[in-house]
Structures are given as C-alpha cells and as structure tokens.
Amino acid sequence: MELYDEIISCRKCERLVAWREEVAFTKKKAFMDWKYWGKPVPGFGDLNGQVLVVGLAPGAHGSNRTGRMFTGDSSGNFLYPALFRSGFASQPDSKFLEDGLILRNMYITAVCRCVPPQNKPSPVEIMNCLPFIKTEIFQMKNLKVVVALGAIAQNYILRIFSEISQGKIVFPFSHGRTDKLPGDLPFLISSYHPSRQNTQTGKLTKEMFNQVWAKANLLLR
C-alpha cells in the first residue's frame, strides 16, 4: 500500500480515531457547511525537497477539517505567510486542499497524524504514529535541514535520528538553536510552535519566525 493510503486509513489509536471522528461530526459553528476530513492527515509538499518541517498534530478545526497540514487554522495563518516570505510557499494563504498552494523544496509533516483531545497526543500514540514520519525521512533523499516546531516535535525527531545513527542524540529545546546532527544527518533548527498560544502572547513573533526560515535558507546555500 502507498504511504498516503496507509496513513489516511490508519485506525491504530482508538482514542484518537474516536476523537477525530467526533470532531468531524459535531464540527464548529463557523464550519457547519464543511465536510470535515476527519481522518489522519498525510504529509504535504515535495519529498524531493531539502527541508522537512515537523509539527505536533492536526488542529481540530484546521487540518482535521481541511485534510492538509497546518491548513485552515491560526497556526497555519502564521506559518504559511512566513513560508511565503522566505520563498518556500507559492502563496501566503492556506485555506483548503485545492487552493493551489505549492511548497518549494519543502515537505511538512507531524509526529502525530490524528487530532488529539486538548492538542495532547500521548507518548504511546506518538510512538504508534512515528513509523510514518520515519518512512518520509527515508524517502527524502535530499534532506539537509529539519525544522522542528515545538519541543515535543524536536524530542521525537532526535529519537528518530538517534535510531538512524545508532547513537543517542539529546539536547534541550530552545527556540532558534541550530545543530548539525552527526555524520550524514541533516541540520536541525528548533522553533517555538506557531500555535495561537505562542503567537498571541508574543512568545513567538513574526520577526523571530522570519529568522528561523532565513536560517534554513542560509543552511541550504
């Protein structure tokens, strides 16, 4: 089975399957006329690209509604304009699956593909889901830079690359840090997640986020 089909048909985590379907059924007032995606959300972009962006999990009324990573919610409204400004996205808007958005030299994925209650997947649920991102990483033959959005994404990315390199790679999370992972492994840039909680409180500003993508561009030169 192709990876895409494998992901969107997965029902491994009972709690998350129930939640993603419940959210898709009950919906939100503003989106009552939508047919929610309500399934695991596959990665989006160019697997031949050099940059991999890793988020945590779909938003209840964002990608669980639209079926595309970071599409249709406040996180995406902060992320895609930044990607557009830095040349990685063809347009600043990301509203729905067929809106024409193209990612350049970049693929976006997440450590957990189903929307979790309170935006909190359990460690077991993330571990269940990790084989999907591992497969994507193996498919990205030109991978040079990974951008982890948030501490949880960073930790699981380090876990995956520790496995690949057969040596433990651990370091604390801090926004903006950039590390070259050992051997042939890519650079890792860590960033705060562009969640509403972070962007509305000023924890993550537009300028801080611009610097993340500028750094990614610099590392590709």
Ligand code: SF4
């Ligand atoms: S979180 Fe991942 S492993 Fe769990 S049901 Fe969704 S797609 Fe499957």
